Amino acid sequence: MLVVLSGGGTAGHINPALALADELRARGCDVRFAGTPQGVEARLVAEAGIPFTPFEAAGFNRNHPLTLPKAVAKIQRSTGRAKAWLAELGADVVVGFGGYVCIPVGRAAEKLGVPVVVHEQNSVMGMANKYLAKRAAAVCLTYEHAAGALDEGAHSRIAVTGNPVRKSVFDATREDGRARFGVPEDARLLLVTGGSLGARHLNQAVCALKDELLAAGDVHVVHVTGPKELDAVAGQLALTPAEEKRWHLFGYTDHMGEAMAAADAIVSRAGATSLAEISARAIPALLVPFPFATEDHQTTNARAYVEAGCAYMLADADVEGPEFARLVRSLLDDAAVRERMAAAARAQKTADAAAKLADVVMGAAR
Numbered sequence: 443m444l445v446v447l448s449g450g451g452t453a454g455h456i457n458p459a460l461a462l463a464d465e466l467r468a469r470g471c472d473v474r475f476a477g478t479p480q481g482v483e484a485r486l487v488a489e490a491g492i493p494f495t496p497f498e499a500a501g502f503n504r505n506h507p508l509t510l511p512k513a514v515a516k517i518q519r520s521t522g523r524a525k526a527w528l529a530e531l532g533a534d535v536v537v538g539f540g541g542y543v544c545i546p547v548g549r550a551a552e553k554l555g556v557p558v559v560v561h562e563q564n565s566v567m568g569m570a571n572k573y574l575a576k577r578a579a580a581v582c583l584t585y586e587h588a589a590g591a592l593d594e595g596a597h598s599r600i601a602v603t604g605n606p607v608r609k610s611v612f613d614a615t616r617e618d619g620r621a622r623f624g625v626p627e628d629a630r631l632l633l634v635t636g637g638s639l640g641a642r643h644l645n646q647a648v649c650a651l652k653d654e655l656l657a658a659g660d661v662h663v664v665h666v667t668g669p670k671e672l673d674a675v676a677g678q679l680a681l682t683p684a685e686e687k688r689w690h691l692f693g694y695t696d697h698m699g700e701a702m703a704a705a706d707a708i709v710s711r712a713g714a715t716s717l718a719e720i721s722a723r724a725i726p727a728l729l730v731p732f733p734f735a736t737e738d739h740q741t742t743n744a745r746a747y748v749e750a751g752c753a754y755m756l757a758d759a760d761v762e763g764p765e766f767a768r769l770v771r772s773l774l775d776d777a778a779v780r781e782r783m784a785a786a787a788r789a790q791k792t793a794d795a796a797a798k799l800a801d802v803v804m805g806a807a808r
């Protein structure tokens with residue numbers, strides 16, 4: 443069976459596709475990927491050993507109406523190319539993970555009669571997914587709540603599969619992670635991440651806690667700042683050589699699975715894929731949703747998880763206040779809080795999302 447995966451934009455859309463690719467290949471399927479040439483997907487997909495074919499795609503900006511004809515022309519050109527490509531490949535099913543590039547690839551599949559499956563990571567459906575979901579063979583959701591965006595007619599085609607997590611995140615061990623990041627076994631490790639792009643406001647708030655955190659001699663921090671934020675954070679922290687041994691700074695890491703396995707607690711944005719990984723590893727967490735995501739979807743992503751007792755949540759507007767420091771301290775200092783959160787997270791049983799999604803995809807294939 444030949445399965446074409448498509449997605450573009452940030453790693454949060456791509457990593458679930460890579461997790462599905464692992465599962466499909468383990469079941470003997472042949473997997474190809476269609477993404478944009480300039481997106482992060484080109485690198486991540488190639489590194490996963492999956493053949494990658496680029497297609498141009500762009501969205502349009504409501505405030506700049508002239509971007510519309512350009513976007514439409516790109517999508518039309520790419521739809522024609524994708525149609526020829528899919529026909530030549532003999533694709534049996536196409537899976538869209540979100541991002542504009544899924545529109546030409548999905549439309550091309552529709553024209554050829556190749557079934558399309560959509561996977562939505564977030565609690566609020568993205569534009570490309572909403573468009574393809576109207577005619578898709580199946581619509582797979584992480585959050586049942588996202589079905590609200592669809593017409594009644596689509597409801598019989600919905601499956602709640604969860605958000606697939608990469609094998610490397612499940613397989614990493616605490617020992618490997620501690621060795622990779624140079625963190626002693628008996629240290630308390632706080633992981634900080636703002637998702638694949640980083641979060642400036644969160645970085646600043648964590649930097650402001652530097653002295654307080656490092657005052658406890660056994661605390662280490664792995665701080666993943668976002669590729670464009672590294673220099674500013676390094677400047678703000680001004681770490682001494684001794685502090686650098688305990689405050690480990692990265693713009694982006696290809697070893698997030700190991701960082702998560704090594705961590706005792708995490709401070710994170712609430713992107714759907716980060717959240718699926720935090721849940722899969724049952725890491726005690728303080729979640730600070732990015733407040734300007736479409737329809738504030740990060741807050742909705744996090745809500746049920748927080749209500750189940752798996753994490754603290756704090757509004758981005760409050761990270762400069764005393765509550766941020768209090769919650770970080772509680773995570774690091776209170777082993778009972780960590781144990782309670784980890785137990786609640788383990789009770790969520792989200793580990794089989796890749797298998798569930800693979801079942802739907804293979805069932806939909808022609």
Ligand SMILES: CC(=O)N[C@H]1[C@@H](OP(=O)(O)OP(=O)(O)OC[C@H]2O[C@@H](n3ccc(=O)[nH]c3=O)[C@H](O)[C@@H]2O)O[C@H](CO)[C@@H](O)[C@@H]1O
Pocket residue numbers: 452453454455457563564635636637638639640666693694695696697698699711712713714715716717719732735736739740743
């Ligand atoms: C601002 C915004 O709209 N962000 C969206 C974007 O976020 P973003 O792309 O940041 O997505 P997530 O935070 O959900 O996932 C980030 C992914 O990148 C990986 N990672 C991150 C940093 C790093 O250094 N190394 C690394 O491997 C993480 O392990 C994870 O797999 O897509 C998500 C999934 O659709 C959405 O929920 C987010 O709301």
